[in-house]
Amino acid sequence: MPYAMRHAPSGTLLAVVQRNGYKLAYYGLVLWEQRPEEAHMAEALAEAAIEPGDAAGRLSDWEAMELTEHEAKMANVKLRNDPRRVVYYRNGILAATDA
Template structure:
């Protein structure tokens, strides 16, 4: 199973926001879905609910398990940090 996230088509930023883990504990991380169909169905309303004015700028992308975990490690639960998926498949943070 491959996790799916939302990537900005222009900047390559992966969409991160306030989330809750399976234990109900809040954290800042990259929103992931378990399959492409679920991601594509949920993404437009998910983005609008979070105040995104241009949901069409975001596309569903597949990540491997390592990339998905690395996103949240690099975000370090900090809403001021952003993560990007490079063309080479690296996860970079700012």
């Protein structure tokens, strides 16, 4: 099952613009097949342009969260390939809003 990064205070799941196998850009969750190490999580925050001084910039506020394959796919569907959208996981519910 994939792992995503979850901002513990807000429930927000980390999403960034990425490239697929065809080199096409898409906006989606940052996912790992195994629990990410702290260094990988720090790289993901940097890739998302989240600075240490930002409200969500403290690495200690982020946690690796295991998702089911279905939850990971649904989170990406809810993002609609739109960087203005934010997906979050709170109280066992996956939802999205416009930022």
